[in-house]
Amino acid sequence: MDRATAPRQNRRVTITDVARHAGVSTAAVSKVLRNAYGVSPAMREKVTAVISELGYRPHAAARGMRGRTYTIGVLLDNVRNAFFADILDGVQDELRTSEYTVLIGAAGFGPEEQARTIRSMVDRQMDGLILIAPGTPRGEILTTAASTPTVVIGHHDAADSHDSVVDADDVGAGLVVDHLVSLGHRDIALVSAHGTKANRWKRTPEIVLSDGYLEAMERHGLTDHARVHHAAYSDDGGFKAGMTLLTADRPPTAVMTGADVAALGIYRAAHELGLRIPDDLSLVGYNNTALAALAPVQLTSVDQAGHTMGSAAARMLIERVEGRRDRAMQTTMTPRLVERGSTTAPRAR
Amino acid sequence: MDRATAPRQNRRVTITDVARHAGVSTAAVSKVLRNAYGVSPAMREKVTAVISELGYRPHAAARGMRGRTYTIGVLLDNVRNAFFADILDGVQDELRTSEYTVLIGAAGFGPEEQARTIRSMVDRQMDGLILIAPGTPRGEILTTAASTPTVVIGHHDAADSHDSVVDADDVGAGLVVDHLVSLGHRDIALVSAHGTKANRWKRTPEIVLSDGYLEAMERHGLTDHARVHHAAYSDDGGFKAGMTLLTADRPPTAVMTGADVAALGIYRAAHELGLRIPDDLSLVGYNNTALAALAPVQLTSVDQAGHTMGSAAARMLIERVEGRRDRAMQTTMTPRLVERGSTTAPRAR
DNA sequence: GAGATCGTGTAAAACGTTCTCTACAAGCAA
DNA sequence: TTGCTTGTAGAGAACGTTTTACACGATCTC
Numbered sequence: 115m116d117r118a119t120a121p122r123q124n125r126r127v128t129i130t131d132v133a134r135h136a137g138v139s140t141a142a143v144s145k146v147l148r149n150a151y152g153v154s155p156a157m158r159e160k161v162t163a164v165i166s167e168l169g170y171r172p173h174a175a176a177r178g179m180r181g182r183t184y185t186i187g188v189l190l191d192n193v194r195n196a197f198f199a200d201i202l203d204g205v206q207d208e209l210r211t212s213e214y215t216v217l218i219g220a221a222g223f224g225p226e227e228q229a230r231t232i233r234s235m236v237d238r239q240m241d242g243l244i245l246i247a248p249g250t251p252r253g254e255i256l257t258t259a260a261s262t263p264t265v266v267i268g269h270h271d272a273a274d275s276h277d278s279v280v281d282a283d284d285v286g287a288g289l290v291v292d293h294l295v296s297l298g299h300r301d302i303a304l305v306s307a308h309g310t311k312a313n314r315w316k317r318t319p320e321i322v323l324s325d326g327y328l329e330a331m332e333r334h335g336l337t338d339h340a341r342v343h344h345a346a347y348s349d350d351g352g353f354k355a356g357m358t359l360l361t362a363d364r365p366p367t368a369v370m371t372g373a374d375v376a377a378l379g380i381y382r383a384a385h386e387l388g389l390r391i392p393d394d395l396s397l398v399g400y401n402n403t404a405l406a407a408l409a410p411v412q413l414t415s416v417d418q419a420g421h422t423m424g425s426a427a428a429r430m431l432i433e434r435v436e437g438r439r440d441r442a443m444q445t446t447m448t449p450r451l452v453e454r455g456s457t458t459a460p461r462a463r
Numbered sequence: 464m465d466r467a468t469a470p471r472q473n474r475r476v477t478i479t480d481v482a483r484h485a486g487v488s489t490a491a492v493s494k495v496l497r498n499a500y501g502v503s504p505a506m507r508e509k510v511t512a513v514i515s516e517l518g519y520r521p522h523a524a525a526r527g528m529r530g531r532t533y534t535i536g537v538l539l540d541n542v543r544n545a546f547f548a549d550i551l552d553g554v555q556d557e558l559r560t561s562e563y564t565v566l567i568g569a570a571g572f573g574p575e576e577q578a579r580t581i582r583s584m585v586d587r588q589m590d591g592l593i594l595i596a597p598g599t600p601r602g603e604i605l606t607t608a609a610s611t612p613t614v615v616i617g618h619h620d621a622a623d624s625h626d627s628v629v630d631a632d633d634v635g636a637g638l639v640v641d642h643l644v645s646l647g648h649r650d651i652a653l654v655s656a657h658g659t660k661a662n663r664w665k666r667t668p669e670i671v672l673s674d675g676y677l678e679a680m681e682r683h684g685l686t687d688h689a690r691v692h693h694a695a696y697s698d699d700g701g702f703k704a705g706m707t708l709l710t711a712d713r714p715p716t717a718v719m720t721g722a723d724v725a726a727l728g729i730y731r732a733a734h735e736l737g738l739r740i741p742d743d744l745s746l747v748g749y750n751n752t753a754l755a756a757l758a759p760v761q762l763t764s765v766d767q768a769g770h771t772m773g774s775a776a777a778r779m780l781i782e783r784v785e786g787r788r789d790r791a792m793q794t795t796m797t798p799r800l801v802e803r804g805s806t807t808a809p810r811a812r
Numbered sequence: 813g814a815g816a817t818c819g820t821g822t823a824a825a826a827c828g829t830t831c832t833c834t835a836c837a838a839g840c841a842a
Numbered sequence: 843t844t845g846c847t848t849g850t851a852g853a854g855a856a857c858g859t860t861t862t863a864c865a866c867g868a869t870c871t872c
Contacts, residue, residue: 128858139822144860152820175532175588176858178524179827185587193542193551193567194753202542202569215583218542218567220551234564238534238587239524349753382758391759404543404698409731410740410759477828488852493830501850525828528857 127170136164147172148181178239186431187235188218189228190246195347196374196403197420198246201267204424205244212432214241225249225313236262242431252314263434265427270317277434278444279427283319284326286416286449290370290398291330293414293451298459299396302331303341303366305355305376323372323400341366345376352379360387360395367396367460374399374406377413377456392458402452412455419447476519485513496521497530527588535780536584537567538577539595544696545723545752546769547595550616553773554593561781563590574598574662585611591780601663612783614776619666626783627793628776632668633675635765635798639719639747640679642763642800647808648745651680652690652715654704654725672721672749690715694725701728709736709744716745716809723748723755726762726805745806761804768796 129147133140138161145153146161153161164170174183188205190198206216217240221231228250235243236258247268248255258264259276267279287304294302304327309320324342331340345355352371359366360383371377377399381391389395399406402417426445433439478496482489487510494502495510513519523532537554539547555565566589570580577599584592585607596617597604607613608625616628636653643651653676656669673691680689694704701720708715709732720726726748730740738744748755751766775794782788 126858129860130858140859141822141824141861142820145821148860150860154820157820171582171586173588173858174583174586175524175527176827177860179528179829179858180860182860183524183587185583187566192548194545194548196543199541199543206569206571215568215580215587217536218569219564220555220567222555231564233520234523234534237520237523238532238564239522349757378757378759385758405754405757408698408727408754408760409734410727411757475828478830479828489829490831490852490854491850494851497830499830503850506850522828525857526830528828528859529830531830 187240197401200420201424204421205428208425208428242435281418283323287326288330289451299368301366306372347373349379352376356380356383370398396457414457536589537593546750549769550773553770554777557774557777591784630767632672636675637679638800648717650715655721696722698728701725705729705732719747741807763806
């Protein structure tokens with residue numbers, strides 16, 4: 115077959131093909147695609163018919179050159195965190211019926227890696243960004259948010275360039291302390307991640323949680339019993355923290371943590387030291403992930419409504435992307451205590 | 464300030480800016496960016512200097528119109544699956560030092576949702592795709608793979624259009640059966656996901672696992688004791704399967720599952736029925752996720768080396784993307800049994 | 813009935829890259 | 843010298859969309 119006349123095998127159907135087929139201009143097709151103003155019902159019908167006949171799909175990269183890419187980027191440090199999965203589900207559910215695609219960047223924990231990922235998303239011309247507790251310096255986020263609609267989840271620092279969704283972590287800490295105190299505990303320790311202020315976030319979830327814990331302890335007149343131990347939110351981080359706390363001079367009778375997975379590390383430490391949960395030690399997690407509900411685990415935890423946070427973030431973001439709102443807003447969710455088998459009254463001393 | 468002369472505030476630095484600044488053509492800059500042939504050392508140096516001076520970053524969407532986007536897409540059904548997280552880590556680690564960005568699409572379980580996500584990735588002109596056990600009809604994948612380099616993880620069906628990375632699930636099943644038989648078990652049930660062949664995958668992980676289980680049982684002369692129960696890989700799916708199996712006329716003394724999380728659902732069912740693990744029931748998971756290792760859980764499981772699978776997949780994919788290989792290949796990993804506290808000899812009857 | 817307005821459609825210019833040619837100079841062989 | 847090769851650089855088209863500016867006819871307003 116003559117090479118010149120043969121249609122190239124794998125060529126995509128383009129907007130030009132659609133336009134030619136329908137006997138209209140590409141501009142008209144573009145308008146139909148974007149539900150833009152100035153197209154008659156007849157035109158719309160004709161064009162959509164041809165689109166489905168030809169199986170046309172807009173080329174997102176080409177779109178990105180002028181208009182939107184219809185892509186939302188979600189940044190998170192690690193997919194292992196089950197709480198993030200809840201948030202993600204909320205985002206996806208909210209956007210399921212829309213024409214937006216959600217793409218996730220799992221950047222790792224390093225600030226530089228995260229910054230790289232965020233830049234990648236911007237370079238790919240994503241329409242909007244949802245950043246889950248970014249570890250990147252705050253200025254970097256503000257710069258990004260200045261040019262791309264952005265929602266920050268987790269950090270309590272508000273800004274007028276981006277929207278925020280947070281959980282009232284201080285209230286959550288209070289719920290836990292109240293619960294433990296009502297059971298009779300007084301030596302209640304908190305295990306939380308390092309709340310580094312170095313990157314200019316003043317109110318990370320960890321810091322707010324810690325503040326809430328200290329306030330609650332003070333409220334109960336237990337300031338002298340308050341103890342905050344820093345550890346990574348991982349099984350191993352929890353284990354080390356547990357070992358340190360539980361072999362101390364006067365070990366706590368109850369430990370609350372900022373993440374379920376860390377609580378399970380403490381569980382392991384307790385186990386190793388011959389302590390039983392909850393008889394010898396009451397243990398409380400945070401986020402109420404699927405982990406906490408597992409039969410062998412039965413961990414008392416604080417529910418953050420991750421799904422709702424995710425869908426709220428998505429809704430807020432789309433408002434901004436589509437220009438329906440031009441002022442920043444913050445959404446705060448209220449946490450709830452979920453009591454399970456890992457907490458009980460302390461043993462009489 | 465005169466609006467016409469004022470530089471537009473948020474304009475990106477483009478390749479043209481770099482070219483102008485360096486006093487060269489855009490083509491030259493492009494060549495430097497891509498390490499293409501035909502650039503003198505002096506030119507390279509001059510251009511890279513200007514690039515970093517101006518903080519230029521290539522516009523990925525624009526690149527996508529002609530060449531690569533330097534983006535790798537990973538499709539998975541659900542981020543909750545800890546095994547996928549292992550794979551993902553492998554992929555990321557392999558690509559960390561490269562110029563490629565990994566973006567994840569969490570598509571959900573429906574074939575149509577997954578197909579939509581795959582199409583999104585193709586529309587975004589991604590350079591290569593890693594599909595983790597896609598539920599999409601096989602033909603759809605073959606079509607995609609014909610135009611975009613693709614690696615399929617999980618399905619054992621080989622094809623000459625895409626590469627594959629699999630674990631020898633039949634061997635894994637054999638390891639488990641051997642282990643349980645050596646402990647004295649004879650009534651060993653398998654709980655696995657539905658291995659629907661409807662979408663033309665003939666050798667999904669579930670099917671291969673199930674076949675391996677049946678073969679192993681036969682090898683031990685236990686064909687009559689073999690029992691396969693289908694359930695979703697979730698806590699709830701496992702729970703229901705457990706309830707059915709454990710309340711049957713002659714309940715199994717050991718249950719192996721195709722996923723750790725399902726094993727934990729069975730744990731819950733056993734718990735509810737007053738059965739203790741491992742005394743009354745031996746339980747084996749699959750994938751050896753972080754879940755299995757948790758202190759309160761201690762689940763015997765089969766390790767699939769997810770990290771290695773991920774990095775292998777990434778390496779294979781990049782070879783194809785960069786045209787260093789033009790024939791399909793399959794990589795098979797060998798599973799390993801990890802014994803923990805959830806298996807022991809059956810009670811004497 | 814003149815002008816203004818409105819609704820619908822198109823032509824053509826962007827957008828920021830890559831890629832295919834072509835040009836040119838320098839070096840080399842005859 | 844002539845012709846050939848090689849290495850380097852640039853001009854300009856192409857990629858598939860959106861957007862801007864404008865044209866045209868129909869309807870409205872006075």
